[in-house]
Amino acid sequence: MRVVVNAAMSVDGKLSSRERTQIEISGPDDFDRVDQLRADSDAVMVGVGTVLADDPSLTIDSDERKQARRDRGDPENPARVVADSRVRTPPDATVLNDAAHTYLLVSQAAPTDFVEQMEEAGATVLATGEDRVNLTTALGKLEGEGVEQLMVEGGGELIFSLFQADLVDELSVFVGPKVIGGRDAPTLADGDGFTEAFPELELQSVERLDAGALLEWNVP
Ligand SMILES: NC(=O)C1=CN([C@@H]2O[C@H](COP(=O)(O)OP(=O)(O)OC[C@H]3O[C@@H](n4cnc5c(N)ncnc54)[C@H](OP(=O)(O)O)[C@@H]3O)[C@@H](O)[C@H]2O)C=CC1
Numbered sequence: 225m226r227v228v229v230n231a232a233m234s235v236d237g238k239l240s241s242r243e244r245t246q247i248e249i250s251g252p253d254d255f256d257r258v259d260q261l262r263a264d265s266d267a268v269m270v271g272v273g274t275v276l277a278d279d280p281s282l283t284i285d286s287d288e289r290k291q292a293r294r295d296r297g298d299p300e301n302p303a304r305v306v307a308d309s310r311v312r313t314p315p316d317a318t319v320l321n322d323a324a325h326t327y328l329l330v331s332q333a334a335p336t337d338f339v340e341q342m343e344e345a346g347a348t349v350l351a352t353g354e355d356r357v358n359l360t361t362a363l364g365k366l367e368g369e370g371v372e373q374l375m376v377e378g379g380g381e382l383i384f385s386l387f388q389a390d391l392v393d394e395l396s397v398f399v400g401p402k403v404i405g406g407r408d409a410p411t412l413a414d415g416d417g418f419t420e421a422f423p424e425l426e427l428q429s430v431e432r433l434d435a436g437a438l439l440e441w442n443v444p
């Protein structure tokens with residue numbers, strides 16, 4: 225499986241403000257690039273923190289891209305994946321609508337009645353890890369479901385864990401012109417942070433885009 229992480233961050237490396245509401249950091253050209261990246265992926269993943277903060281759809285905007293997927297025999301939207309150890313995804317979350325299939329990655333600690341509620345809403349629930357999702361095992365299960373390219377759209381807690389588990393192959397970061405600030409605002413990689421053995425990436429490209437820059441990195 226190829227794991228491609230994409231995010232938009234402010235000049236100072238924040239994904240959002242301390243209020244954790246969705247902030248438009250990308251411009252139209254970057255949103256269009258993200259739409260293409262979704263269309264090129266078998267599934268789009270976020271952590272439950274992003275579901276609770278943004279209630280995202282994670283679907284494709286462009287009708288042409290949806291048609292191109294149908295023409296090649298794929299569903300019109302990639303599958304959606306939420307890392308959600310204890311099922312905090314609200315039953316009325318947009319990621320559970322019928323625009324795409326949804327996988328909920330939970331842990332063994334997930335309450336059975338919540339799991340059943342998600343399955344009734346049409347989601348496929350994959351359990352790994354005792355208290356928290358074991359991302360290595362969970363991504364292996366997704367691969368078994370046919371996910372060859374997984375796009376990850378954040379947030380910072382999930383992105384850090386994926387780097388920690390050495391699961392990331394590529395990182396695309398759009399750096400937008402805003403300064404957000406705030407010690408409690410989410411950054412590209414949060415979690416506990418590294419204190420040694422910092423992952424070192426290889427810069428593949430730098431491009432001016434909208435009012436910012438797109439940086440693409442490979443993870444050796
Ligand atoms: N600008 C951008 O490109 C983006 C911005 N954002 C912003 O980021 C913020 C949300 O980010 P954040 O709060 O970090 O949330 P995340 O989306 O990273 O979700 C974090 C949650 O995922 C769950 N999770 C399950 N398994 C794991 C695991 N193995 N490792 C880590 N997390 C796991 C945890 O909850 P549990 O333990 O309950 O399972 C954790 O609290 C919002 O403000 C949103 O607007 C989000 C995406 C992109």
Ligand SMILES: Nc1nc(O)c(N)c(N[C@@H]2O[C@H](COP(=O)(O)O)[C@@H](O)[C@H]2O)n1
Binds near residue numbers: 248249250280
């Ligand atoms: N690429 C990008 N640029 C920004 O400026 C953003 N705020 C985000 N946020 C991510 O996009 C998701 C919203 O998706 P939908 O439009 O609802 O499909 C959001 O949840 C973040 O993951 N991304």
